[in-house]
Amino acid sequence: MLYLKKLIPFLLIIWLVPAALQAQNNNQLSREDLERRKRELQKEIDEANQALKETKRSTRESLGQLRALRNKIYLRTRLINNINEEITFINRDINTAYRDVKTLQKDLDTLKAQYAQLVVYAYKNRSAYDMLNFVFSAQSFNDAIRRYQYLKQYRDYRRRQADNIVETQELLNKKIAHLQGQKEKRAQTLESEQEQRKTLEEDKKEKDEVLSKLKGREKELLADINKRKKDAQQVQSAIRAVIRREIEEARRKAEAEELARRKAAEERRRREEAARKAAAAAAAANNTATVAAPPPAETPKPAPVEETPAPRSSNVLEATPEALALSEGFENNRGKLPWPVTNGNIIGHFGRQHHAVMERINVENDGIIIATSKGAAVRAIFEGEVRRVMVIPGSGYVVMIRHGQYFTNYVRLQTVTVKTGDKVRTSQMIGTASTNDIENQGEVELQIYKGTAKQNPEYWIMKR
Template sequence: MPNLKKFFPLIFILGLLPALLHAQAPQLSREELEHRKRELQREIDEANNALKDTKKSRRESLGQLRVLRDKIALRTRLINNINEEINFINGDINSAYRDIKTLEKDLDTLKSQYAQLVVYAYKNRSTYDMLNFIFSAQTFNDAIRRYQYLKQYRDYRRRQAENILETQVLLNKKIESLRDQKQNRSSTLKQEQEQRSVLEVDRKEKDEVLSKLKGREKELLADINKNKKDAQKVQAAIQAVIRREIEIARKQAEEEAAAKRRAAVAAEEKRKKEEAARKAAAAAAATAAANAAKANNPGNATADKPETKPVAEPPAPKPAEVEKPARTENVLEATPEALALSESFESNRGKLPWPVASGHIIGHFGRQQHAVMERITVENDGVIIGTGRGAPVKAIFQGEVRTVAVIPGGGSLVIIRHGQYFTNYARLQSVNVRTGERVSTGQVIGTAGTNELENLGEVELQIYKGIQKQNPEFWIRRK
């Protein structure tokens, strides 16, 4: 009989082998790559549509240059994403090669061991030998153990044959998977090469537009100065409205505080009067009682003078305690409604909707380097969003319209208050709301203005916390 103990570790390993070989690399990263690839392609398609619109203008514009640069950046990210995907595929291919080598080696080992078992079984195929092996046992229990041993040996041979078949099937699947991975890598490499070719075309087009724009620096500089003056007008109007709101809120808070003080003084005076009246009544009652006792006992008035006890005075009522709001330091949140609106606005940081249904940021918040003249910087008080001509503009949060104005050179302006926060919508072509009107989230408040040079609509969104500017990109949701 062969020594079956030496085969038990191999059987255990073969039992785990299918589970080990079927374990795959984490799919989440691959799914994230696929999702990011789709998102980048969608953004590239949007940039292509925007480029078509800007090309309708008669001359090269900053919009064309901006869209081309955005396309180049997006396509570069897409190429990097494809390269990461290729690295994953290469890892899968290398893993498949290793698995195939391991399976081939294990299959050869199983076949060799199974051949030895078959040879031994052939040499000991006589039924007489097997019965002799059983009946030569010295005890009945020993005979039972020998019978079970032979039975386990037959089962082991059967499992060896099944393991050979399973390993062969698994090997064929791995070879097929390797073939698919190679085809996938070939297709992905082709995509990467195509994207690189398109990237070179985009770069050449960008260089041509940039070269033509540099020849118009004087015209561009004049536009920068004009836009700066228009932005200053809009900013001055917004600052004036916010300061006026703060002043109105401060006066209202002072009037309410003065009214509370007057009410407290009146309540205190009333309490003192009531206390004096109670004391006078108590003294009068004590005097009347003493006179009555003296009249009843004229001879012994002093000895039989009844003992008078002072009348207990009721405790003075405590003034009602007024609950202090959590943020009384801000006059713009003096009322519970304003405080709740501020807290609700803050809780939606990073989740606020865009003011337009479709669009992209063409001017970021803060100081930015000019797209053509590197020595020139421009300052944006909010974000400038490019959209369709005449596109509806919506309120990004519920609140009250505090100002509707027309700024020469800056289009129409709508300012909506949300507690201590203000959202400002500038460069509007038309307005659908009035001062004092309450608006809800997503309500249309006007239409986007038109940028004739770039042949697109645009709206500028600004967010203020009191008089402090905020970066709207931190507040609106990411696309």
């Protein structure tokens, strides 16, 4: 019983230390996520810096510079928030380490005190004669065996207590070293957070300067807005005209197939009626003959014609199995479609948006405008068939690809590598992005239509 009582503190250490280490591991996993997110944000900031560098090659301030600066500010704010979350985890880890150090120090003191008592007791009973006397003074042989086993267990327990002290001291030293490392990391992270805040203030100052200069050119910007609006209307009119022609052609084709099917059914009905009348006439003639003839074989009934299952909707753009499969495949990849360019960021969102400088003016986008490098490869976001390649003044080349009842339109292309009627694969190159000379960067616009209804491409392509 005495042995078990003295063993309880050691058992508590065995239980507490792994629990503390497990809590540390759980925090470490979360901090690894924060580290990964910080690397991703830093990569995006580097890309924004490169975009800003490209736009600064222009001799005048531009909307591209303003957008790049605002994007940098947004990303750097997210990075600062991420660093603050990391500091919170570090502080939590430091507090946990403090508690673990205190617990281990207390347990170590307890073990040392107990071990000191053992040493004192062993010193007082160090005589081999006293030990032998303790064993041989037993009243029976079994009692002597039990006394001998007790002495042996006592020596083993004292040795284990010494080992426990060494192990606890090592754990304590490791925890203290970890605590010191966390303090140093917190100091470095705080320094990094301060540097990011300083850079953020510089970015905001630069953004305000660019915005102030751009507001002095409102007439020029308003003229550019009106020109882009006119160009967008031309693009939309041309796209809607092509879609209407596609729908009309599909309707005419479906009507022609239905007419042919009805004519074939009518012709089959006529042949069956003629065969029935001929069989009846032959049967009547046979009844008047002197010699009975075997009855005529029954005219086989035509096999029932299986009705073609109706499509999921009355949309004529899905009248064929191939078109239906493309529509379903396109829908099944909603939110997972690739971007039309490898590197880029959205500078014009879908629908009605406030102008970047003149916020009292709204601009309407039929798709999303993506800034990329000049001459960047533009790729199809899904397999389909090229239905039209057009050139529209002010908007460059426009490529329309049909995917069943869906159409993806790639506007503002500088060159194209496909032609009408081509079958394209997902991520196949179809052209290159045009160049915005004022902002000194590449641009491409992606539009998605379901029939004649515009869709928000940001809901269809992958998140970045």
